[in-house]
Amino acid sequence: MEELKDILESRGIKPTYQRLAIFKYIHxxxxxxxxxxxxxxxxxxxxxxxxxxxxxxxxxxxxKGLARTILISPTEVRYDADMxxxxxxxxxxxxxxxxxxxxxxxxxxxxxxxxIIKEVHGYFKGICRDCRTH
Amino acid sequence: MEELKDILESRGIKPTYQRLAIFKYIHxxxxxxxxxxxxxxxxxxxxxxxxxxxxxxxxxxxxKGLARTILISPTEVRYDADMxxxxxxxxxxxxxxxxxxxxxxxxxxxxxxxxIIKEVHGYFKGICRDCRTH
DNA sequence: ATGACTGCAAAATATTTGCATATTC
DNA sequence: GAATATGCAAATATTTTGCAGTCAT
Numbered sequence: 001m002e003e004l005k006d007i008l009e010s011r012g013i014k015p016t017y018q019r020l021a022i023f024k025y026i027h028x029x030x031x032x033x034x035x036x037x038x039x040x041x042x043x044x045x046x047x048x049x050x051x052x053x054x055x056x057x058x059x060x061x062x063x064k065g066l067a068r069t070i071l072i073s074p075t076e077v078r079y080d081a082d083m084x085x086x087x088x089x090x091x092x093x094x095x096x097x098x099x100x101x102x103x104x105x106x107x108x109x110x111x112x113x114x115x116i117i118k119e120v121h122g123y124f125k126g127i128c129r130d131c132r133t134h
Numbered sequence: 135m136e137e138l139k140d141i142l143e144s145r146g147i148k149p150t151y152q153r154l155a156i157f158k159y160i161h162x163x164x165x166x167x168x169x170x171x172x173x174x175x176x177x178x179x180x181x182x183x184x185x186x187x188x189x190x191x192x193x194x195x196x197x198k199g200l201a202r203t204i205l206i207s208p209t210e211v212r213y214d215a216d217m218x219x220x221x222x223x224x225x226x227x228x229x230x231x232x233x234x235x236x237x238x239x240x241x242x243x244x245x246x247x248x249x250i251i252k253e254v255h256g257y258f259k260g261i262c263r264d265c266r267t268h
Numbered sequence: 269a270t271g272a273c274t275g276c277a278a279a280a281t282a283t284t285t286g287c288a289t290a291t292t293c
Numbered sequence: 294g295a296a297t298a299t300g301c302a303a304a305t306a307t308t309t310t311g312c313a314g315t316c317a318t
Contacts, residue, residue: 016273016316035308050275055308071205071257075283077307089249100246104238107256112234114263115223122238123205123255129248148292150298169283184300189283209308211282273316280309290299 011064021046022057026067026081032088032097034076070097072123087122093131100124145198155180156191160201160215166222166231168210204231206257221256227265234258 004023008015021042026033033041035054042049058079061067070078072090078097080088085108087100100122106112107120138157142149155176160167167175169188176183192213195201204212206224212231214222219242221234234256244251 014272014317018274036306048275051307052275052309053273056274069208071208072255074203074205074211075306077208089246089251091249092252098247098249102240104240104256106236106238107258112223112258113232114266115225115232115258116260116262116266117223117258118226118261119257119259121206121255121257121259122240123257124246124249124251124253125255126250126252128250132248132250148297150292152299182300185282186284186300187298190299209281270318271316272318274314276311276313278309278311280307282305282307284303284305286301286303288299288301290297292297293295 007066011066013060013064013066018046018049018053019057021049022054023061023066023081026061026079030082030099032070032078032080034078038079068119070123071121072097072125085120087124089124089126089128091128091131092125093127096128098128141200145200147194147198147200152180152183152187153191155183156188157195157200157215160195160213164216164233166204166212166214168212172213202253204257205255206231206259219254221258223258223260223262225262225265226259227261230262232262 004027005015005020008019008023013019022038025038025042035058039049039051039054058067062069065083067079067081068083070080070088072088082099085103089098089100107122109117109120111117138161139149139154142153142157147153156172159172159176169192173183173185173188192201196203199217201213201215202217204214204222206222219237223232223234240246242254
């Protein structure tokens with residue numbers, strides 16, 4: 001937990017109890033949760049936790065470069081604390097999101113046709129290896 | 135207009151006045167509009183057009199493979215009638231979405247690590263060539 | 269005590285649904 | 294005239310905001 005606290009402080013974020021709990025959750029559970037899922041799970045540990053704090057904190061993390069949104073499902077915004085270059089596979093049957101660690105040549109930060117590229121997101125949709133057999 | 139009508143019919147969709155107007159709009163205006171933008175523009179041409187019909191019709195188009203959603207901006211769902219393999223660049227300053235016509239090796243339908251890939255979306259975020267100079 | 273943080277309740281947004289009316293073949 | 298499509302209004306879901314209370318230094 002000590003490490004996580006330091007990461008927050010290094011970005012000028014006060015490591016409050018709530019913020020640490022949220023940060024810890026998205027680090028420990030690589031399920032790419034929604035705000036609502038975070039709320040439902042954290043309320044068990046931090047009974048006073050409110051949705052407002054979840055939303056505020058997640059927005060702050062994204063702004064400070066500590067998390068990013070995954071916009072792969074049309075109906076939900078999911079969060080990821082892994083800021084390394086990687087892409088995502090979404091199973092449209094079970095809703096699971098899996099990390100894909102590879103890089104396309106074009107898919108690196110830089111410039112494409114005069115446009116400055118700051119972020120690259122590769123989203124792959126389909127049926128996962130577990131669901132395809134059921 | 136005749137062609138578009140045929141496309142709808144070939145997918146088993148009755149080419150009503152409203153549906154044709156929506157389909158024509160996303161074909162003619164390659165701005166990747168939101169449902170709301172479609173509504174605001176089409177209400178001028180089809181005064182009885184309702185948001186319900188826009189949402190119903192767009193969902194139907196997506197389901198039947200005549201359009202797809204672009205989930206690149208965290209705050210809006212945008213629609214694209216171009217079903218060819220291509221990716222999107224989003225300018226976070228002006229909100230414009232530009233098409234990028236190239237293909238990454240991995241970014242083709244098929245299979246990755248046992249998962250069946252049905253769709254590939256490459257989203258690039260940054261500042262467009264127009265905004266970077268202003 | 270001051271300023272930052274939290275969380276309730278209400279508001280704003282976006283999308284979906286129920287159902288009565290209208291349209292099409 | 295039966296089946297399908299449309300559109301209003303209400304419901305739902307999601308996220309944001311205003312503000313009063315709380316916490317930490």
